[in-house]
Amino acid sequence: MAHALDTRRQQKERFLRAMHALQATSDRTLQVASPLLEHPRGLGLLTGPHLHQLAQQSQGLCVELDHVGHLLRFQQDRLLRRIPTPGGVRGLHCSVDGMLYLTFEEAPCIQILDLSGHSLHSLPCSLPGTGAFVSEDVTVTGSGLVLVSSLVHRAVYAFYHPSKASQGEWAKILTFESPRGLGVDALGRFLVADYVSGLVHSFSLGSSLKAIGLTTVPGLCGPRYVSNGPDGGFVVSEECGDVQLFGHAHQPLGSLGSRLEHPFGNPAGVCTDAQGNIIVVDEQRKEVTLFPRAGPPVRVVSKGLQRPTGVACASHGRLLVADNGDNCVKIFKYQM
Template sequence: MAHALETSRQQKEKFLRAMHALQATSLHTLQVASPLLEQPGGLGLLTGSYLQQLAHQSQGLCVELGHVAHLLRFQQDQLLRRIPTPGGVRGLHCSLDDALYLTFDETPCVQILDLSGHLLHTLPCSLPGTGAFVSEDVTVTGSGLVLVSSLVHRAVYAFRHLSEASQGEWVKILTFESPRGLGVDALGRVLVADYVSGLVHSFSLGSSFKVMGLTSVPGLCGPRHVSCGPDWGFVVSEECGDVRLFGHAHQALGSLSSRLEYPFGNPAGICTDPEGNIIVVDEQLKEVTLFPQAGPPVRLVSKGLQRPTGVACASHGRLLVADNGDNCVKIFKYQM
């Protein structure tokens, strides 16, 4: 451990020296070149080809320095805590106030916990006349409305509080062929990944759960999870396939694999952090990767996962990963 810390310290000192040398040389060159360039005599012995080469190299260096600045903000494999779960997790959502919402493979309820793992509340998943049901996924709207999807009932439900004394009830919002992943985009529209039909549905909810502006985006192959994306759009993970990107008007923007030539195994859970970075859990490769809006992918979790299926971001640079191989939610620190 001491050797690793000493090596890290030496690397940091070496990098700082290189950065200081680059800064000093740049300032010196600027001070010398500025008055000469202001003279009308031309460029001296500088040739056009040399200037073109210099401009190209400088552009490449600026890009690399931008990547360096980006990478310095992240950490890898820093596990903070494990939160045990009663079986496999199906749906995972972290609200703006850092409340953790979970649905499970065999337990018909939504559990609400804090990030220390303390149970805050339980919402039983039960319908009058049909009994308990297992929820596929869970999300929370900006107004605090809890939504779940059910494959068995082919529907999306919202939880309605009746009174302080009652437990509340689930209200059917819409019926779909095979609703799996749920999300809410930056405009407040509800997103539903319809697995078998290869669709993502988008709609707004008005008063009394009135559905408005229902739109369906076709052409997907096994959409599994859906989340808000950069620039007011949304992103979708396809089972054993790819991660697809869409704009604010539902226009297709390509995929992460085609943009970056990145080989996915089985992309599962997906989310977007406050900086617009897309984060993907790969169930087959057992890793979590961050895809910035500019620059190469960053592997945030490369070890210690058994069967990761879901991911969400919390405040203070924390990352929540549902690991069904260990029956727990693992909390990592991924930002400095």
């Protein structure tokens, strides 16, 4: 233990010395250059090739320093807690007030827990005349409205209270060919990944739970999970494919795999944290990778997962991963 602490202290000292050396050298060069550059011939013996090389090297150094900054802010494989989920989880969502909503492989209900794993409430998934149904995914608005998707009924349902005395019931919002992942973007619009059709649908809800402003984004290959993205857009994972990015007006922005040359195995759950970092579960590679706004990806979970599927961000730099190979939700600390 003492040896590990001593090694860590030495590493911190080396890092600080390197940063101070860069800063001191940069300051000295600027102090020398600033008065000379005011002279018409102030470049001295510097030539175009020198300046081109300097620009390239400084750009590379800036990228590397950004990456160092990311590595300083994040940590890897720090497991805080396991929440047992017998039978496996289909979908999960963490609300802004820190409540965990789970849908299950076999159980026709939505289980609501705190992040210590204590059960708070359960919403049975049942429709008059047709009976119980298993939900594919779940999402929750800031006001607490719960939406689920059902592959069997090819529909998205919202749980609401028609009267103050009501225990609540499910109302069908829209029908789709094969609704799977659900999300809510920064503008409060609902997002639905329509797997077989290769579409993502977006809509808002009026006061009477009527869908308004339905739009569709085509051209996807087996969309599984969808989440809000940076700057008001959204991100969607494709079965055994890539993770596609879209802007606030649903314009395509390319994919994480092609933009960063990152090889995905089978991307599954996706989410975006408060800083705009996109986090992706890779079911095949059994890892979780964070994609910052700038710089290379950072693996925040590299071991200890059996069959990870869903993912959600929580407060205080925590990450929730549904691991169906281990029948639990694992909570990691990924920020320092």
